[in-house]
Amino acid sequence: xxxxxxxxxxxxxxxxxxxxxxxxxxxxHTALYWYRQSLGxxxxxxxxxxxxxxxxxxxxxxxxxxxERTGGSVSTLTIQRTQQEDSAVYLCASSLRRTxxxxxxxxxxxxxxxxxx
Amino acid sequence: xxxxxxxxxxxxxxxxxxTNFTCSFPSSNFYALHWYRWETAxxxxxxxxxxxxxxxxxxxxxxxxxxxxxxxxxxYIKGSQPEDSATYLCAFTLYNFNKFxxxxxxxxxxxx
Numbered sequence: 001x002x003x004x005x006x007x008x009x010x011x012x013x014x015x016x017x018x019x020x021x022x023x024x025x026x027x028x029h030t031a032l033y034w035y036r037q038s039l040g041x042x043x044x045x046x047x048x049x050x051x052x053x054x055x056x057x058x059x060x061x062x063x064x065x066x067x068e069r070t071g072g073s074v075s076t077l078t079i080q081r082t083q084q085e086d087s088a089v090y091l092c093a094s095s096l097r098r099t100x101x102x103x104x105x106x107x108x109x110x111x112x113x114x115x116x117x
Numbered sequence: 118x119x120x121x122x123x124x125x126x127x128x129x130x131x132x133x134x135x136t137n138f139t140c141s142f143p144s145s146n147f148y149a150l151h152w153y154r155w156e157t158a159x160x161x162x163x164x165x166x167x168x169x170x171x172x173x174x175x176x177x178x179x180x181x182x183x184x185x186x187x188x189x190x191x192x193y194i195k196g197s198q199p200e201d202s203a204t205y206l207c208a209f210t211l212y213n214f215n216k217f218x219x220x221x222x223x224x225x226x227x228x229x
Contacts, residue, residue: 003160004160031215033215033216033217035217035219040221041221042121042206042219042220042221042222043206043208043217043219044219045216045217045218048215048216050215055215056215056216059216091161104149104166105151105163105166106151106163106217107160107163108153108160108161108162109160110158110159110160111160
């Protein structure tokens, strides 16, 4: 597609339920990132994929969070047993190369607003 | 943890006013500084990427400068318009690292 696509755009879930957030990056972009913004906070790094592997998962806040990427394309972020503090906007971004190499620009999706009630 | 600070947190201006915001970042191991504009319900949109000390970039009425030695960047908007209303984010990268370190943004509201 023309841009990074995320689904759903909004998700309301009950505490304790599992959720899956999907990201469809720009075709040909090898690098993919997940960030989140909690209320009143800055954007927080979660995980980075290069192709299908995740060399940097350092931002995942707990073992309830996991992510995978298949075919070097679509990525899914899964949150198990959701808690209220998981409520945030989850943003996905992709880039041709990893950020920190050249003037690499990252392109963001519109985000998934997750509300845990 | 690398701290990126933006000020002010929010700004309310009248249409036609010029305005500027600041992004402060650690000056050691600096590689690149990015500015993004994030409008409500839309994707963050890249404005500028700057890497060299003294860099100045311009896009229409928006411009940015970079001082890597002292660790700051300014974003200027000349003659603000209501459509400039958005949150402006800066993000800093280290060499060969694979993540952005974002500031918490400056929320700009331009009143007609």
